[in-house]
Amino acid sequence: MAYEMIEVRTEAGKVGVITLNRPKQLNALNNQLMDELGAALKSFDADDAIGCMVITGSEKAFAAGADIAAMAKYGFADVYGGDYITRNWETIRSIRKPVIAAVSGFALGGGCELAMMCDFIIAADNAKFGQPEIKLGIIPGAGGTQRLPRALGKAKAMDMVLTGRMMDAAEAERSGLVSRVVALDKLMEEVLGAALQICEYSRLAVYAAKESVNRSYEGGLADGVMFERRMFHALFATEDQKEGMDAFVNKRKAQFRNR
Ligand code: HXC
DSSP: OOOSSEEEEEETTTEEEEEEOOGGGTTOBOHHHHHHHHHHHHHHHHOTTOOEEEEEOOSSEEEOOBOHHHHTTOOHIIIIISOTTTTTSSGGGGOOSOEEEEEOSEEETHHHHHHHHSSEEEEETTOEEEOGGGGGTOOOOSSHHHHHHHHHOHHHHHHHHHHOOEEEHHHHHHHTSOSEEEOGGGHHHHHHHHHHHHHHSOHHHHHHHHHHHHHHHHSOHHHHHHHHHHHHHHHTTSHHHHHHHHHHHTTSOOOOOOO
8 A cells, every 4th residue: 555644664674663744734643644554553463574563753743633624624413423533543452563652742632642542652852742632622532531541640631631731751751651751863763672672572472461451451450350360371372481481491592483
């Protein structure tokens, strides 16, 4: 598929990198961009050589939100009846391999929500996060009111969603929204380092880890703990578990075969 609003490349043959590419609109997210993003993610997910994915933007903006110019003319019947804005926002949730958000610059509105839909966020020191929808007479529509409280707690989530203020990278790291903050010129190096590290591990264990953490994030504790236990048990049926433990015991590097 030829892409117009994203750029797609692989790093070291193992990491699928997707760069949002509407620089004039600060990567404002419209249906075409989200369709392309979904197609690229699915294609990497189906590619056996790829172990991890990265979504990134430009230095100035990861994404400044859903495309306000496109949304401005919509009414209730369009967005609810026609599902014009949100119809293709959930594709990323069906991706089994880890997806890291590499955020520099603005991650606002749908841009912040997209980053939060990734498995974790590594931010540059110039990153700014926010849910400014309230200023437009709307509220977040792609999970922001649900994921922000889980990531930051209720007080900060309410503050962000009700005032529409931005949070800088240092506050985002303190609050648990992002896992690491690095200098802008070191962002991709740091993110690719993490992605390549994940690629080293057994894909079966990586899938099980991601599914289990998501179970905690999205569901209740008792259910999540039971799910994790069953995934833990299931991994003892894999060759990679035998290989990983044998390698440790014999002080050698494990050779995982995803079996
Ligand atoms: C469409 C956008 C845009 C957006 C910026 N642009 N954000 N176009 N949709 N979300 C365009 C501007 O109109 C402008 O176009 C160009 O990008 C550069 O933006 P400036 O405002 O000139 O840049 P700057 O002064 O540096 O300010 C940057 C900014 C500001 C603080 C990020 O652009 C801003 O506040 N943007 C809107 C952020 C926002 O409200 N996001 C939430 C959207 S609602 P021209 O043609 O003038 O050069 C949302 C709902 C999610 O996301 C629902 C999900 C389903």
